[in-house]
Amino acid sequence: MLLSGADIVVRTLIDQGCDVVFGYPGGQILNVYDSLYKYQNELTHVLAAHEQGAAHAADGYARVTGRPGVVIATSGPGATNLVTGIATAFMDSVPMVAITGNVPSTQVGTDSFQEIDITGVTLPITKHNYFVSDVRELQDTIREAFELAMSGRPGPVLIDVPKDIQIAKCEYEPKAPVVTEERKAAKEIRIRQAAEIINKAQRPFIYFGGGAITSDAADEIIALADKLDAPMGCSFMGLSAIPTAHPRFLGMQGMHGHYASSMGMHRSDCIIALGNRFNDRVTGNKAKFAKGAQIVQIDVDGAELGKNIPVAVGLRGDLKKTLEALLPLIEEKTNPDWQSELAGFKKEEIEALDQRQGLTPRRAILALNRFLGPNTPVSTDVGQHQMWAGQYTELKTKRRFISSGGLGTMGFGMGASIGAAFGTRERSVLVTGDGSFGMTLQEMATAVSYKVPLVIFLMNNGVLGMVRQWQTLFYDQHYSNTILDRKTDFVQLARAFGADGAKASTLEELEDALQQAFSTDGPFLIDCAIDKDEFVLPMLPPGGSMDDIITRIGD
Amino acid sequence: MEFFNVAVLVKNKYGVLNRVTSMFRRRQFNIVSLNVSETETPEFSRITVKAEGDVSEKQQLINQLYKLPDVKSIKELAEDAILSEVLLIKIQNDPAYRGEVLDAASAFGAKPVDYNHDAIVLQLTETSRKIDDFISFLQAYNIMEICRSGVVSLERGESVLRVNSYL
Numbered sequence: 001m002l003l004s005g006a007d008i009v010v011r012t013l014i015d016q017g018c019d020v021v022f023g024y025p026g027g028q029i030l031n032v033y034d035s036l037y038k039y040q041n042e043l044t045h046v047l048a049a050h051e052q053g054a055a056h057a058a059d060g061y062a063r064v065t066g067r068p069g070v071v072i073a074t075s076g077p078g079a080t081n082l083v084t085g086i087a088t089a090f091m092d093s094v095p096m097v098a099i100t101g102n103v104p105s106t107q108v109g110t111d112s113f114q115e116i117d118i119t120g121v122t123l124p125i126t127k128h129n130y131f132v133s134d135v136r137e138l139q140d141t142i143r144e145a146f147e148l149a150m151s152g153r154p155g156p157v158l159i160d161v162p163k164d165i166q167i168a169k170c171e172y173e174p175k176a177p178v179v180t181e182e183r184k185a186a187k188e189i190r191i192r193q194a195a196e197i198i199n200k201a202q203r204p205f206i207y208f209g210g211g212a213i214t215s216d217a218a219d220e221i222i223a224l225a226d227k228l229d230a231p232m233g234c235s236f237m238g239l240s241a242i243p244t245a246h247p248r249f250l251g252m253q254g255m256h257g258h259y260a261s262s263m264g265m266h267r268s269d270c271i272i273a274l275g276n277r278f279n280d281r282v283t284g285n286k287a288k289f290a291k292g293a294q295i296v297q298i299d300v301d302g303a304e305l306g307k308n309i310p311v312a313v314g315l316r317g318d319l320k321k322t323l324e325a326l327l328p329l330i331e332e333k334t335n336p337d338w339q340s341e342l343a344g345f346k347k348e349e350i351e352a353l354d355q356r357q358g359l360t361p362r363r364a365i366l367a368l369n370r371f372l373g374p375n376t377p378v379s380t381d382v383g384q385h386q387m388w389a390g391q392y393t394e395l396k397t398k399r400r401f402i403s404s405g406g407l408g409t410m411g412f413g414m415g416a417s418i419g420a421a422f423g424t425r426e427r428s429v430l431v432t433g434d435g436s437f438g439m440t441l442q443e444m445a446t447a448v449s450y451k452v453p454l455v456i457f458l459m460n461n462g463v464l465g466m467v468r469q470w471q472t473l474f475y476d477q478h479y480s481n482t483i484l485d486r487k488t489d490f491v492q493l494a495r496a497f498g499a500d501g502a503k504a505s506t507l508e509e510l511e512d513a514l515q516q517a518f519s520t521d522g523p524f525l526i527d528c529a530i531d532k533d534e535f536v537l538p539m540l541p542p543g544g545s546m547d548d549i550i551t552r553i554g555d
Numbered sequence: 556m557e558f559f560n561v562a563v564l565v566k567n568k569y570g571v572l573n574r575v576t577s578m579f580r581r582r583q584f585n586i587v588s589l590n591v592s593e594t595e596t597p598e599f600s601r602i603t604v605k606a607e608g609d610v611s612e613k614q615q616l617i618n619q620l621y622k623l624p625d626v627k628s629i630k631e632l633a634e635d636a637i638l639s640e641v642l643l644i645k646i647q648n649d650p651a652y653r654g655e656v657l658d659a660a661s662a663f664g665a666k667p668v669d670y671n672h673d674a675i676v677l678q679l680t681e682t683s684r685k686i687d688d689f690i691s692f693l694q695a696y697n698i699m700e701i702c703r704s705g706v707v708s709l710e711r712g713e714s715v716l717r718v719n720s721y722l
Contacts, residue, residue: 119570123577128624131570148624303618 026074055085056415091406211275381436
């Protein structure tokens with residue numbers, strides 16, 4: 001059948017199995033929006049308040065479903081407003097397809113109204129991008145974009161479609177959704193080399209990352225831990241890959257990682273790194289990082305092997321399949337000495353645990369935990385609340401912890417939690433701070449318009465807490481521009497948007513507010529008062545090693 | 556800091572050079588010379604880059620280049636590869652040293668490609684090293700302008716750069 005480029009865009013998305021896309025219309029994408037109108041019974045478009053919110057929503061949708069999130073925006077500012085969202089997805093390896101309109105081909109390069117070279121702008125933050133110059137290539141380009149977004153290490157892909165290409169017509173035949181090339185296991189020789197090293201280990205440590213979620217490798221990772229009698233820790237991005245309550249799981253690593261987890265990895269003689277990149281937040285001072293350990297690293301992206309930390313053996317391949325092949329070569333063992341050393345670290349961690357009563361950050365998250373269903377997606381913004389959520393949220397199901405780990409994007413949470421709600425059809429929870437929330441709170445309007453069941457758990461301390469923490473520790477308490485002390489009444493604000501909310505300044509009030517929030521149909525904001533001088537602990541100082549870890553303040 | 560040469564086989568379409576050189580920029584490698592040309596297969600072109608940078612980062616650069624969908628193969632060129640460059644050099648045609656310049660040209664195997672009362676243009680196809688030597692010798696005279704092509708290279712023997720299924 002003869003279709004316009006705009007129709008082809010929408011039809012191809014439908015053929016790919018998309019059920020919902022996020023976006024914001026504008027002059028140079030009008031034709032696509034006309035097609036969205038035409039096909040509205042087959043494809044839902046969610047109108048955000050700002051393109052950045054739409055991009056984060058597509059990201060949140062992708063993280064909870066594992067399928068590419070789709071975002072649509074117009075040229076110029078519409079396209080540049082996507083940039084933070086695309087970069088966030090890029091850093092966390094999230095599959096996303098961004099479609100932007102552009103000025104007609106004949107005007108490209110003339111600085112016409114709302115023209116921007118978005119393929120140039122997004123070059124370093126996409127896996128690949130396309131400028132479509134022929135309507136006959138449009139369908140295959142979109143299909144290729146979906147394939148690229150999902151294949152290997154996932155990531156965002158952008159397609160820029162000039163207006164004349166949206167208008168031009170060509171023959172269109174529906175095609176079955178693209179099948180992503182299967183990820184293969186690593187080479188057999190590497191698997192044997194890895195097994196040899198792992199079998200010699202006396203203090204093995206399993207450290208998994210976001211790749212464990214992408215590859216759906218939880219069962220294999222746990223099987224490996226059981227066979228080796230090894231503890232497990234994860235990067236921030238690995239959270240939710242396995243249930244946090246698993247007895248072998250010591251918690252996340254990183255600048256604010258769990259003490260026992262970080263000490264365990266530090267003391268290990270063999271780190272088995274699964275789908276992560278040894279980010280600087282995890283290693284601290286690289287020269288002092290886990291000096292006694294041989295490292296075995298498995299990653300689907302060969303460029304990650306040994307990139308940040310030298311490894312004894314690097315295995316390029318799909319995590320699940322590589323572990324399946326590795327497991328039979330692993331000798332079953334017990335490590336009583338190692339386990340008792342780990343038990344010591346756990347005891348130290350518990351002793352240092354914040355046991356204060358009242359509305360402390362830990363008690364606040366623990367209160368929230370009691371309301372979370374097994375499938376509730378918990379999104380966060382960026383800052384202290386994010387680390388508290390990472391430390392204390394009880395996660396039972398994979399793809400249910402949604403947070404900007406790599407880029408650390410304040411303002412990510414509102415869009416992401418809306419996208420997570422559309423992806424799961426569950427009540428969605430956002431843990432945020434007053435700083436982050438202030439950046440993208442206009443998406444409250446989106447949540448209200450679409451009656452999104454969204455609990456906004458606002459940990460309000462009136463300051464930019466994480467930066468303040470650094471200023472306290474490393475900048476002589478010069479609180480430069482981190483005291484917000486704004487007069488915003490967040491509950492009134494929620495009501496102004498058409499939502500509801502409640503204040504909580506004690507644990508009892510928090511219980512009541514949570515009760516109300518989790519029984520409300522639409523969005524509900526809890527303005528939870530947190531003291532401005534709360535710290536996220538433990539803390540591995542930047543560039544420090546485990547010898548420098550701060551577990552208590554004021555000792 | 557070290558110099559190295561890589562040949563990159565890429566899709567022959569607009570924007571690809573930008574994607575490739577952008578990867579050098581992001582990792583702070585200085586491109587010393589660059590050549591792009593079509594190949595025996597019209598759908599591919601060959602980018603030959605001589606770059607300067609931290610050698611420990613070089614493998615990472617190559618790994619990242621491989622991840623670009625438009626990149627089909629990469630080879631770091633060994634020292635014994637055939638590496639060749641073209642130099643055009645314009646020297647003032649001064650009777651006082653004209654003979655010396657032409658003697659040097661013939662010693663290096665350069666040929667005059669333009670000759671008039673004001674200037675001589677010499678052309679030399681050689682390794683970068685020989686070209687450097689030639690320029691350095693001519694520094695004694697009045698060099699008006701220099702243009703170099705960037706290195707082109709092929710490996711010795713039957714080894715060729717073909718589409719590599721790295722991923």
